[in-house]
Amino acid sequence: MGFRKDFLWGGAVAANQVEGGFNVDGKGLSVADVATYKPNVDVKDYKRNVQVTSENIAEAIADKTTTFYPKRRGINQYYRYKEDIALFKELGFKVYRFSIAWTRIFPTGKEKLPNSKGIAYYKKFIKELKDNGIEPLVTLSHYEMPLELALEYNGWADKRVINLFVKFSKACFESFPDVKYWLTFNEIDSVTRHPFTSAGIIEDKTDNLEETEYQALHNQFVASAMVTKLAHEIIPTSQVGCMLTKLTTYPATPKQGDVLAALNKNLMNYYCADVQSKGEYPKLILAYFKRHNFDIKMTNEELKIIKANPVDFISFSYYMSLLAAEKENGLEMTTGNTVVGGKNPYLKATDWGWTVDPVGLRISLIELYDRYQKPLFIVENGMGAKDIRESDGSIHDSYRIEYFKEHISEMKKAVESGVDLLGYTSWAPIDLVSASTSQMSKRYGFIYVDQDDEGNGTLNRYKKDSFAWYQHVIATNGNEL
Numbered sequence: 499m500g501f502r503k504d505f506l507w508g509g510a511v512a513a514n515q516v517e518g519g520f521n522v523d524g525k526g527l528s529v530a531d532v533a534t535y536k537p538n539v540d541v542k543d544y545k546r547n548v549q550v551t552s553e554n555i556a557e558a559i560a561d562k563t564t565t566f567y568p569k570r571r572g573i574n575q576y577y578r579y580k581e582d583i584a585l586f587k588e589l590g591f592k593v594y595r596f597s598i599a600w601t602r603i604f605p606t607g608k609e610k611l612p613n614s615k616g617i618a619y620y621k622k623f624i625k626e627l628k629d630n631g632i633e634p635l636v637t638l639s640h641y642e643m644p645l646e647l648a649l650e651y652n653g654w655a656d657k658r659v660i661n662l663f664v665k666f667s668k669a670c671f672e673s674f675p676d677v678k679y680w681l682t683f684n685e686i687d688s689v690t691r692h693p694f695t696s697a698g699i700i701e702d703k704t705d706n707l708e709e710t711e712y713q714a715l716h717n718q719f720v721a722s723a724m725v726t727k728l729a730h731e732i733i734p735t736s737q738v739g740c741m742l743t744k745l746t747t748y749p750a751t752p753k754q755g756d757v758l759a760a761l762n763k764n765l766m767n768y769y770c771a772d773v774q775s776k777g778e779y780p781k782l783i784l785a786y787f788k789r790h791n792f793d794i795k796m797t798n799e800e801l802k803i804i805k806a807n808p809v810d811f812i813s814f815s816y817y818m819s820l821l822a823a824e825k826e827n828g829l830e831m832t833t834g835n836t837v838v839g840g841k842n843p844y845l846k847a848t849d850w851g852w853t854v855d856p857v858g859l860r861i862s863l864i865e866l867y868d869r870y871q872k873p874l875f876i877v878e879n880g881m882g883a884k885d886i887r888e889s890d891g892s893i894h895d896s897y898r899i900e901y902f903k904e905h906i907s908e909m910k911k912a913v914e915s916g917v918d919l920l921g922y923t924s925w926a927p928i929d930l931v932s933a934s935t936s937q938m939s940k941r942y943g944f945i946y947v948d949q950d951d952e953g954n955g956t957l958n959r960y961k962k963d964s965f966a967w968y969q970h971v972i973a974t975n976g977n978e979l
């Protein structure tokens with residue numbers, strides 16, 4: 499028994515990391531457009547890289563160039579999408595995950611009517627995918643909310659954003675009825691790790707940051723449920739998923755204190771998917787709010803909406819596992835991410851310090867399936883690495899092939915043990931701007947893009963060795979790795 503016959507093999511990206519064209523055809527600025535590439539910051543010092551202050555935002559708005567704002571230029575997919583889709587077709591893709599930039603449809607988030615040029619672009623884009631036999635998988639919110647909403651409302655901290663997001667989503671469902679698979683919020687749990695990127699929360703304007711993050715998450719749960727309902731009404735065949743960052747945590751030792759620490763981390767990691775899938779807050783989370791005196795504003799009406807509109811499937815990203823201990827000071831910690839945890843001495847790590855744990859993927863699949871009993875979809879998994887393009891244009895990325903081979907092989911074992919898995923989209927099929935560090939040199943693709951961190955390069959696309967390898971995996975439906 500292997501993968502289902504209609505298994506959705508493909509790749510995943512986000513608009514702000516690939517499109518470019520940040521100020522054309524009526525697009526407004528998003529929170530991603532003020533994310534800075536900082537050449538002199540050690541990329542392993544991730545936390546310092548993502549901290550955004552009111553001062554940084556003001557500087558960024560005044561600067562109209564793209565030099566230190568790589569997400570404004572992406573990899574120019576806005577203009578080169580036909581060429582990229584042709585390459586995805588050659589890879590054999592059944593599905594392509596991308597996000598619709600909210601600011602292309604509603605430039606500030608507050609307009610009454612959608613921007614027709616934004617709609618027209620995604621219509622063309624989706625048609626091109628369909629014409630090439632590729633199913634779109636659309637993320638409605640992937641770290642790119644209108645900047646205006648962050649500045650005016652402190653992002654998702656304010657309930658007024660809920661209806662603005664519902665308006666945007668409704669415009670998408672009405673304009674793109676051919677799309678069957680939708681995700682509401684990318685890595686929803688990440689609000690507590692990078693509140694500005696994920697929810698438009700400006701830290702220096704926020705009194706109680708942790709409380710505000712949980713309020714923003716609650717507002718997103720309400721919006722997600724409202725949008726799930728709308729999707730089902732407007733596109734009856736649609737399937738809507740939640741999306742979590744699967745962070746599997748092991749106890750650092752068998753000591754009881756460490757086991758408890760790991761248990762608590764895992765429960766925290768599950769809670770967003772619990773709310774979105776079961777339609778209810780776990781009682782332990784409500785007790786956590788109470789213990790910390792968090793006054794999260796939730797009405798009975800909102801709780802009813804959440805209860806009545808659970809998601810159809812569970813999607814997640816998987817990059818690493820972590821260790822937890824009762825006393826963390828004895829542990830070496832991971833670097834290079836907003837996710838910080840104990841480093842597992844038995845595992846290798848990437849150049850950015852992300853631990854590589856393929857068996858952890860199998861463990862995650864089994865745990866998630868057992869907990870939710872809904873189909874799963876792996877919508878991100880991959881390895882950021884420094885690739886070298888040889889003088890003949892070839893790129894020998896055997897380490898990436900190794901990474902995918904090990905992960906897909908564990909994924910197959912999970913499926914063989916009974917997990918219902920809809921598909922797998924690698925992050926990312928083509929090199930793009932890193933979400934965390936805004937680097938180009940942190941490369942993920944099967945396709946190399948000739949562009950450096952400062953934006954120099956021809957933007958030409960080249961196939962890496964992993965291209966033919968993944969093509970064969972898809973052609974054999976994962977039977978030959």
Ligand code: BG6
Nearest residue numbers: 512684685882931932933934935
């Ligand atoms: C996920 C995000 O957290 O990780 C992506 O959903 C991101 O947007 C990916 O690109 C890899 O992270 P990074 O920082 O290496 O780009």
